[in-house]
Amino acid sequence: MKPVQSELKKWMQKNKNFKENYLRVREEVLNDPEIQAFLSRNPQLSQQEVDKNLIKLHEYKTQSKQCDKCASFGQCINMLQGYSPVLQTENGEIHLVYEKCHNRIDVEKQREQQSLIQSLYMPKEILDATIADIDHDSERGEGIRQLLLFLNNASNELPAKGIYFHGPFGVGKTYLIGALANALKEYNKSSMLIYMPEFVREMKSSIKDDSINEKINYFKNTDVLMLDDIGAETQSAWFRDEILGSILQYRMMENMPVFFTSNYSLEQLEQQMASTSRGGNETVKAGRIIERIKQVSKEVGLGGENRRDGQ
Ligand code: ADP
Ligand code: MG
Numbered sequence: 001m002k003p004v005q006s007e008l009k010k011w012m013q014k015n016k017n018f019k020e021n022y023l024r025v026r027e028e029v030l031n032d033p034e035i036q037a038f039l040s041r042n043p044q045l046s047q048q049e050v051d052k053n054l055i056k057l058h059e060y061k062t063q064s065k066q067c068d069k070c071a072s073f074g075q076c077i078n079m080l081q082g083y084s085p086v087l088q089t090e091n092g093e094i095h096l097v098y099e100k101c102h103n104r105i106d107v108e109k110q111r112e113q114q115s116l117i118q119s120l121y122m123p124k125e126i127l128d129a130t131i132a133d134i135d136h137d138s139e140r141g142e143g144i145r146q147l148l149l150f151l152n153n154a155s156n157e158l159p160a161k162g163i164y165f166h167g168p169f170g171v172g173k174t175y176l177i178g179a180l181a182n183a184l185k186e187y188n189k190s191s192m193l194i195y196m197p198e199f200v201r202e203m204k205s206s207i208k209d210d211s212i213n214e215k216i217n218y219f220k221n222t223d224v225l226m227l228d229d230i231g232a233e234t235q236s237a238w239f240r241d242e243i244l245g246s247i248l249q250y251r252m253m254e255n256m257p258v259f260f261t262s263n264y265s266l267e268q269l270e271q272q273m274a275s276t277s278r279g280g281n282e283t284v285k286a287g288r289i290i291e292r293i294k295q296v297s298k299e300v301g302l303g304g305e306n307r308r309d310g311q
């Protein structure tokens with residue numbers, strides 16, 4: 001058996017260390033400029049409440065706030081990866097909560113965008129298209145000029161109108177919007193590029209699984225919507241009025257741009273949309289869609305050679 005005296009001494013020493021540590025941490029926490037700012041914003045907090053929450057305050061102090069101590073998402077130093085601490089008060093009590101940090105929000109947005117782009121059945125060459133690789137010629141000059149103008153304005157604020165590119169097969173309509181989608185990523189603007197025949201199929205197949213409203217909302221809210229080959233889809237009154245009509249109406253009201261590519265001019269598209277699979281002629285409804293397209297985009301014709309020749 002150890003002598004009682006020495007055990008007592010040890011215990012006292014430990015207790016002393018603990019006390020010293022506690023006082024040191026307390027001082028560090030209370031001298032931290034951010035904690036001081038928090039306390040002076042909340043003079044209602046009692047000293048007792050502050051002392052009771054020293055551990056929370058210490059945790060707040062050591063964590064990276066909105067990525068200020070982290071080089072990138074992969075190098076997050078926080079206990080909860082990708083979450084940033086916030087101090088709040090309620091009824092005189094201190095609460096420490098965590099919210100998503102900027103880096104996590106960016107990464108999630110990118111992932112979401114990428115997974116969506118993959119599900120849209122675009123050929124790889126279109127997804128890899130870049131503005132720098134666009135070759136210019138006089139028959140496409142106006143189209144390219146309009147595209148660059150849009151992009152230039154988009155670095156500031158997205159213009160309310162996109163472009164309706166129409167022209168023959170193979171002149172590079174899809175290529176141009178693919179290049180734009182890539183350039184917009186750099187401005188942190190989301191874009192969604194979908195091939196119209198797939199769009200109709202995808203929406204029809206999601207009626208069953210309840211995901212349709214979620215998808216419609218995504219098309220409404222993406223920064224820039226791009227509908228490739230409008231007019232090439234099977235015409236359906238339901239898709240035209242309930243899906244396309246509702247998305248375009250929303251974007252028109254919110255001043256959000258839409259890009260289109262088509263083999264048809266708007267005048268031709270109107271006729272195409274008036275005849276549906278039911279065999280009726282619905283001129284008024286088709287006219288309404290064309291009006292909305294005009295509100296969300298500018299019509300530009302593209303000419304030139306068919307670039308798919310010789311492939
Ligand atoms: P469209 O949509 O008008 O039918 P695409 O955009 O699919 O035509 O273009 C046809 C082919 O030409 C594609 O293989 C595309 O990669 C290529 N292409 C089109 N425009 C360009 C360009 N400006 N620079 C390089 N390749 C292009
Ligand atoms: Mg195309």
